[in-house]
Amino acid sequence: MEAQTKFSVFIKDFEATLKQSFHVKDDIDQLSLERGLPPEILAKIMSKNPLSVAIPAEYGGRGSHVKECLELLSVASYESLSLSLIFGINIALFLEPISKYADPSVKADIFNRFLKNQNMGGLMITEPDFGSDALNMETFSTESKDSYKVKGSKHWQGLTGMADYWLIAARKKMDNGNLSRDMDFYIADNTKEKQQIKVEEIYDNAGLFMIPYGLNNLDIEIPKSQRLIPETTGIKMMLDILHRSRLQFAGMGAGFIRRMLDEATEYCKSRIVGTSNLLALDQIQYQLSRIQAAFTISSAMCVRSVEISGLENNLATNGLEANSMKTVVTDLMHESAQILTQVSGANGYRISHIGGRGIMDSRPFQIFEGSNEMLYSQISDMIIRSMKKKKVSNIFEFLKSQDLTAEASDYFKKNLNFDISSNLSQRKMVNLGRIIARVISVGYVLNMQGKGFRKDLVDNCIVMVQQEIAGLFSAFHFDNSVKVIEDYSSNSSWLKFV
Structure with a gap:
């Protein structure tokens, strides 16, 4: 309890510093349009030693606890996705690998410079x-x-x-x-x-x-x-590093999605159309429910990440979860920004608006550290290879037998109950990966509910994912092998036909 109290004080002080820097002293909407972060703003933020969360206690840090790292990323991304990514790069792609794999003779100086001189690494x-x-x-x-x-x-x-x-x-x-x-x-x-x-x-x-x-x-x-x-090998070390990083996307996603939800809800409450506000419209209820489901899923991912991504674990073989978490949460981040922009009307179509800016800021998350299409295809490949090994052809039967998806698969039995071919086209592999990753995500949500998370948010989330998966399965079963016609210009000008 004492350690938790200390962290609650630390994170509240950090949160207050961000608000002071971005809303009192400067305008975050304008800062986000400039290249780089003004040195005095960065110095103020870094003076709170945010990166101490990823430095071992024996070197003066807070101990590299996943929970603290994810909460720091979440608090930062609520204010600025760019700032959160700066911290994410330092934590997952530098400090944690140094803690785990660097020669002991070099660690002390590196960690000291991070704590005393606010150094950074990539x-x-x-x-x-x-x-x-x-x-x-x-x-x-x-x-x-x-x-x-x-x-x-x-x-x-x-x-x-x-x-x-x-x-x-x-x-x-x-x-x-x-x-x-x-x-x-x-x-x-x-x-x-x-x-x-x-x-x-x-x-x-x-x-x-x-x-x-x-x-x-x-x-x-x-x-x-x-x-x-x-x-063991350098390749396995790289996979451990990258998988741990992907599992920490949940922290950045959770704060960003919560901001999109808060902004959209507040705007729709205050925006009057006719005799009522926007929130009274059924389509607005649907759109905001999508963001709320994303909030629930990203929260559940944080819980799961805390359970498995500590430095004591080697994550080289955790590709299925790392890929699922990274792809789904980044898709949800971008969709949430799109929805906020849409419900904000003309106001959202400004680069200084957090929705419009959020579209561009969240989009690269679907590309870097492995494009989502590639990772979805890898998810399908992992599942199909495992099904072959166990001589199971029915996708529901297989997912029902796996710890990650055993409980969640029941909610999608109608769609999942079919035999899968081992000779799928790449586009179908990507689609199947999208489906499997979302079933895994619902498994995280159910796990979080078991720890006491509110049931109404879980129920709404599951309905939303059921609808999405139904659409994905329709696309998966549709026979589409259309190829690009490279030399399309011949006899294709509309002017000839009017």
Whole structure:
């Protein structure tokens, strides 16, 4: 109880600092339109040591408790999705990997600089020619007596030119000139001359204006002590890092969706049309109920993430849950922003409006760390391979036998009760992945209800997901194999036919 009280004081103070910075001293709507965050605003926020939640207690931090990390992300995303992502990058893609995999000799200095000097860190995996195809990256390392030399190009890293530290993924160059199939991660300290990364270009990203993205050129020398130490292989270490990050999307999503819900509800209560407010309209009730269902699902995901994503767990094999959580919550984030914009009418069609801005800020969440379409396809592939292994062809029968979906699958038996082919087209794999991920999400909601979460929100959420899954199954069973007609211009001008 004492620790919880201390955190409640910490998070309330942090929340008050955000309100003071964004609503009293400055206007968050205007700040969100500027590139970067004014240094004095960032300094004020960072003076509260928000990143201490992801630093082990023995190094002066709050102990790397998932609950605290997710609540910090949620509080930040309620005010600013960009700010929350800045924290998410630092927590899941730098500090947690350092805590788990860095050589003990380098941890103290890194954590001290985060706590005392408000340093920041990011992760470099993506390359210009290899986006999601990380295993074929061309950034390479060569080993000498006391160090590793790392050369290559990386891009679309959040905090480009802003971070003090970087975790860099590279493949070892072998004696024959080929690159290893495995990969290593190295810590680059941008304050050291030989480790400085050259920023070639800052990108004009369409959303998330507070966060700089760009193209980076690497030609650096890293001391051997600054290589991460994998438990088994570098690829499994990368999966552990990325899966833990995807499971923490729930925190960012929960705060953002709650803000969309609060804004939409308040506007529809106050907006009078004829003799009543917008909230009296049936279609508005439906639309806001969609956001409310998203709020319930994202809350349940936070509960599940706390249960499984602690540093003591290796998440390399947790792809099904990591992919399901990341895809569904980011879809819900974007849909919630779309709904708020729609119900706000002309007011929503302003980049300074939180709904209109939220559309652009939430959209890249469906793309980075694996595009949702790719991850949905992977979900289907995991399920189908597991069904084959167990010699089960009926999708309901299989999901009913799995802990994650046993209870939830009963709510969708009408749609799920069919035999599945192992030879599905990619578009059907994506659709099936959407369905399975939502069944898993309802499982999270039911788990949360079992802990005492209010039943009326759960009941409404399940009805909403049932309707969505019914539509997804209709699309899944529809025979559509249409291909793009590449040379479509011949005999296709409408002017010829009038």
